[in-house]
Amino acid sequence: MKIVMMGTGPFAVPTFEALVASEHEVACLFSQPVRSVHRRKSSIPTPMRDVANAHGIAIHDPASVNTEEAKDLLTDLRPDLLVVCDYGQILKDYILATATYGGINLHGSILPKYRGAAPVNWAILSGDEETGITVIHMTPKLDGGPCLKVVRTPIGPTETTVELEPRLADLGVPAVLESIEMLQNHGPDGTPGQVQDQSSATKAPRLAKSDADIDWNDSAELIYNKFRAFQPWPGCFTHLQQHEKPPLRIILKEIRLLREPPLPGVSPGSVSVVAEDRLYFAAKDGQIIIDTIQPAGKKPMQVADFVHGHHPKVGDRLLSESKLSTAE
Structure with a gap:
């Protein structure tokens, strides 16, 4: 032919x-x-x-x-x-x-x-x-x-x-x-x-950057699937809100799914565990472990370097872009 x-x-x-x-x-x-x-x-x-x-x-x-x-x-x-x-x-x-x-x-x-x-x-x-x-x-x-x-x-x-x-x-x-x-x-x-x-028939429309904005009220599995689905673009992101600091936009580069619920009192959309080499973020029914992270304007870094430079604490809030204005 x-x-x-x-x-x-x-x-x-x-x-x-x-x-x-x-x-x-x-x-x-x-x-x-x-x-x-x-x-x-x-x-x-x-x-x-x-x-x-x-x-x-x-x-x-x-x-x-x-x-x-x-x-x-x-x-x-x-x-x-x-x-x-x-x-x-x-x-x-x-x-x-x-x-x-x-x-x-x-x-x-x-x-x-x-x-x-x-x-x-x-x-x-x-x-x-x-x-x-x-x-x-x-x-x-x-x-x-x-x-x-x-x-x-x-x-x-x-x-x-x-x-x-x-x-x-x-x-x-x-x-x-x-x-x-x-x-x-x-x-x-x-x-x-x-x-x-x-x-x-179901639809699979073209992706937009906003699709990769993490809503921490979603299940941990859905957040993990979103991370897997939106590689390499647009790349999942969120905003870390620390006390008396402006929100920091961060891109999730390497993550893992943990189906165990966060500790009592840690609500979805919060840092649940801070360790030397990893961060745990709470979702609705589980947690997301972050191994590699990219702060806005920086290169990707291991979580140990991020913890040393930014000092996140348990209870620090994680905000989707759509919720930034309501939090200010």
């Missing part, structure tokens, strides 16, 4: 590399335009572009793929199939129609659960014990097409997004290749795949 690859982020790299190494012809790569990191002159990493450049594959990066110009370009290329993964744009029906077999998409969840931009994050946040990948035959409805291939895998109890996403990306490689073969066997007018149960 003559394939046009559409992808931007690292989740798409294993599939792209496998297609380049296969018997299929990869005509070009469509990727998001390069954007600079906020307040920095450097640009964000572009792993898909690196693969394309290494193999001499042409790159197209329209701000929107759903334009007449992009449509004309794809029409001239006359692809058999569009392979989409971690692209960051939703394809309209007239773009899908430029390819003989339309498009397939590799998605990081077991659809119809977690449709949207951040399926891995939301699966971990929800405390799911299992996730997987789905290859769908695309329709204009977001992640709503029939499922060609589903592969399941357990989520480890301490596994973070940083650890889970690469595993899922690798699981997707054979699934994409098998899905392409399935389409070939059915022909361009075939309708392979399992129709999704639309009533079971």
